[in-house]
Every structure is written in C-alpha cells, then in structure tokens.
Amino acid sequence: MMSEELLTELLEAVPEPMLHLSQSGQVLRANSAARTLLGNWIEGRSYASVLRQPSLLGRIEAAFADGQVGEARLQRTESTGETQYRVKITPIGPPDARGQHDLALYFTDITHLREAEEMRRDFVANVSHELRTPLTAVMGFIETLRGPARDDVSARERFLGIMEGEARRMNRLVSDLLSLSRVESQERQRPADDVDLGAVLRGVIAALRPAAEDQACELAFEIRPAAPTLVLGHADEVFRLKGDRDQLMQVFLNLTENALKYGGRGKTVTLAIGWQQGMGAMHGPVIVVDVIDQGEGIDPLHIPRLTERFYRVDTHRSRAMGGTGLGLAIVKHIINRHRGRLRIESRQGQGSVFTVILPRD
Incomplete structure (x- = not known):
C-alpha cells in the first residue's frame, strides 16, 4: 500500500490540477495546481461543495457507484474569459465494505x-x-x-x-x-535565405506604379536617416536579413495595395525603411518598414481585429475593390514566420501607418 506521504508527493509532481477524493466524498488531497484553480480551502470539504456543476457531480457519483473510469467537463468563468477542463475520474485503491473506491480526478485544460x-x-x-x-x-x-x-x-x-x-x-x-x-x-520554419529588404520594397513600388498612376497617386520611398552604417558596416548591408523574399514581397505588396485602395485618389503612399535597436523579446538590430497612407483612417475599435480572417471594416467597399478579407491574415502569418511584429496605428481623418518590424539576425 502506498504511503500517504508518497501519494501527496506524487500529486504535487503532477503539473495539472488533481484531486484525491475519499470514499465518503471528501477532498483528501489537492495538488498546488488544483488549489490555484479551485481555492486553498478545498481540502477536507465535500466534492459537491467544491465542484458544484451537476453534470460533473453526477459522473463522480456514478464512478463511486460502479467503480468505472469516467470523464466529464468542468467549465470556469473568470475575468480572462471562459476556460473548459476535461476531468478524468479514476477509481484508486482497494474498495471499502460497500465496494466503493477512492477517486482521483485529473483536470486537463481543453x-x-x-x-x-x-x-x-x-x-x-x-x-x-x-x-x-x-x-x-x-x-x-x-x-x-x-x-x-x-x-x-x-x-x-x-x-x-x-x-x-x-x-x-x-x-x-x-x-x-x-x-x-x-x-x-x-509558420514554424524560420526562413534562412539572405534578402535585401530595400530591394524588395523598390520591387513593390515598381510593380504597383501603374496602379498608383491609375488613381493619380504617388508612391514614395524613404530611407530613414540613422547611424546604422556606423554600427553594421556599409549602407548596402544595413537592410539585409534572413527571410523568404517571395513572402516578404507578398507582405509589402498587400500592405501597399491596401494603402492605395483606401488612401484616397490623388494622395501619396509612402514606404519608409529604417533601422533601430530591438526591444523586449526582439534583441539586437531590427529593420522597421512603415507603409503610410493619407486616407480616412480606421476607427480604433476595428484595429485589434484587422488581421482576423474575413474581417472587414466595410464589407461592401472591400468586395467592390476586389478584397477577399484574407490579405492581412496572410501578412500576419508571414511576419510571424519571420519572428517579426506588425503594428497598426491610425487616426480617423489622418490616415494609417502599418509598421512591420523584422529582426536582422
């Protein structure tokens, strides 16, 4: 028979929440994950007062009665949202005179x-x-x-x-x-080719110049003044990175096409590239590209959802302009593959700035 101390140590070694219920229905043991989930007060209490959800309680009662392994769900609503657990109910140890076992409850976040x-x-x-x-x-x-x-x-x-x-x-x-x-x-395979991002942006401008002329728009290319050449060497090397050229071209074609579509006729769309030192999780030098339009801007309510699949600020206008609602979702996944970041800033009536931040190394 396993000692009480060893059983307690084994429960604590389990990273997911786990409870040990006695044959009488008390919570004999709860590991630290279970106490975090359900509260520090639960040991010694009836499982019915701890768990409360009828479907789960019914399955525990059935396991006490028939001694069979069972499964149920526990749903928790917290400030961060709704969390659902799969609860595996397993009889353990020898039965008592009534044929009832202790139960182990194992919680998996699903x-x-x-x-x-x-x-x-x-x-x-x-x-x-x-x-x-x-x-x-x-x-x-x-x-x-x-x-x-x-x-x-x-x-x-x-x-x-x-x-x-x-x-x-x-x-x-x-x-x-x-x-x-x-x-x-x-997405999990980081590209390893050597890419000149400055050349990619010039290629984007060349490809979209006819579309810009059709709308009487100007496509501008700026290299932000900086001192990276003093740190990284010759200017031609500053904007080189490890990446997938075709996918990076797709990112900036998409962002620039959107800027032309929604920036307004006769306006200027600017692609600005620069260099800075990374912060937070992005250590070392990073390349920063801003795609800037002078359009109507985007309501701040929409910005957090712009990269969702099929999300559109104006569905009718997007479809009329040939949009599929997937462009920014594709952009997000490509940038993630390059371990980069996408930042969107906009003020209504003042245009929008889509910023792509990519690590050089």
Missing part, C-alpha cells in the same frame, strides 16, 4: 481545442458564404442568358462582364486560401 474547433467552424462558414454569393450570381446570369436574354446582345455582353468579375473574385479567394494554408504550414 480550452484551446474548443477554440480551434470554433475557429474551424467559423472558417468553413465564412468560406462557404464568400463563395456562395458569386456562385449564386453566376448561376443566375447563366439562367437568364439561357432564357429571357438569349437573343439580347447588349444584355449578354453586360452579364458576361459581370460573370467574369465574379469568377475573378472566386479565383482570388481560392488563391488567397491556398496562400494562407501554405503560409500557416510553414
């Missing part, structure tokens, strides 16, 4: 599993919604072209133009979904 499942459901629902709208439009136009507009040349040309636009929208969505999936699968 909140992240529930959140992942909710995210999966939301994602599937969002994708279905995003595809249903253009598909419904295309099917409706096909039906019209086969029926009332069969011989109407002008209507046919107009409808075919709309159908082409909706097909392009679906193609962009599928392309972004594939890109997001690819980026997420690589």
Whole structure:
C-alpha cells in the first residue's frame, strides 16, 4: 500500500490540477495546481461543495457507484474569459465494505481545442458564404442568358462582364486560401535565405506604379536617416536579413495595395525603411518598414481585429475593390514566420501607418 506521504508527493509532481477524493466524498488531497484553480480551502470539504456543476457531480457519483473510469467537463468563468477542463475520474485503491473506491480526478485544460474547433467552424462558414454569393450570381446570369436574354446582345455582353468579375473574385479567394494554408504550414520554419529588404520594397513600388498612376497617386520611398552604417558596416548591408523574399514581397505588396485602395485618389503612399535597436523579446538590430497612407483612417475599435480572417471594416467597399478579407491574415502569418511584429496605428481623418518590424539576425 502506498504511503500517504508518497501519494501527496506524487500529486504535487503532477503539473495539472488533481484531486484525491475519499470514499465518503471528501477532498483528501489537492495538488498546488488544483488549489490555484479551485481555492486553498478545498481540502477536507465535500466534492459537491467544491465542484458544484451537476453534470460533473453526477459522473463522480456514478464512478463511486460502479467503480468505472469516467470523464466529464468542468467549465470556469473568470475575468480572462471562459476556460473548459476535461476531468478524468479514476477509481484508486482497494474498495471499502460497500465496494466503493477512492477517486482521483485529473483536470486537463481543453480550452484551446474548443477554440480551434470554433475557429474551424467559423472558417468553413465564412468560406462557404464568400463563395456562395458569386456562385449564386453566376448561376443566375447563366439562367437568364439561357432564357429571357438569349437573343439580347447588349444584355449578354453586360452579364458576361459581370460573370467574369465574379469568377475573378472566386479565383482570388481560392488563391488567397491556398496562400494562407501554405503560409500557416510553414509558420514554424524560420526562413534562412539572405534578402535585401530595400530591394524588395523598390520591387513593390515598381510593380504597383501603374496602379498608383491609375488613381493619380504617388508612391514614395524613404530611407530613414540613422547611424546604422556606423554600427553594421556599409549602407548596402544595413537592410539585409534572413527571410523568404517571395513572402516578404507578398507582405509589402498587400500592405501597399491596401494603402492605395483606401488612401484616397490623388494622395501619396509612402514606404519608409529604417533601422533601430530591438526591444523586449526582439534583441539586437531590427529593420522597421512603415507603409503610410493619407486616407480616412480606421476607427480604433476595428484595429485589434484587422488581421482576423474575413474581417472587414466595410464589407461592401472591400468586395467592390476586389478584397477577399484574407490579405492581412496572410501578412500576419508571414511576419510571424519571420519572428517579426506588425503594428497598426491610425487616426480617423489622418490616415494609417502599418509598421512591420523584422529582426536582422
């Protein structure tokens, strides 16, 4: 028979919450994790007064009665949100005269599993919604072209133009979904290629200059004055880092396209690159790129959610401009892969600044 002292030491060695219930239903032992979760007062109390949730209490009563391993859920609501635990109920030790065992209760935090499942459901629902709208439009136009507009040349040309636009929208969505999936699968693999970020930004400006001219916008490129050349060597080496060139190009193409779309016609969009010493978790030198527009700005309420999948400040306007609602989610995952940070600052009526901070090493 295991000694009481050894049993107590074993419970304390378990990092997750764990309780030892006597055959009479008292909490004989609780490890430090269980006391943190349920309170320091629980030892010596009835399990019913400690746990309280009927579904869990019922499963414990069943385990006392039949001596079988069981499982239940415990839900806790705290200031930080709702936490859900899976509770495994295991009979231990010899039975008493009535055939009842002591019970061990082992708590596993499964909140992240529930959140992942909710995210999966939301994602599937969002994708279905995003595809249903253009598909419904295309099917409706096909039906019209086969029926009332069969011989109407002008209507046919107009409808075919709309159908082409909706097909392009679906193609962009599928392309972004594939890109997001690819980026997420690589997120834990930090890239190791040598990349000149200054050259990447110049490539972005060259690629988007025709789009900027269409909106009478100016694309400006600035190198922030700094003294990194004194520390890091020749100026050409200052903005080199370990990264994935194609993905970094995707980040700044996306941010710059957004700045052109929402910055307003005839305004200037600036890409500014600079260097500074990292702070906090980002030690050593970091490269900082600001994408600055002069648009209407973003309500502060929206900023924390901008990188969520399919989140849009103005859904109708975003769709009209060809947005899929996935661009900033892709940007976030690419920056995470590079162990960087994305900072968004905006004031309504004064434009927005999207700042990408990337470690050089």
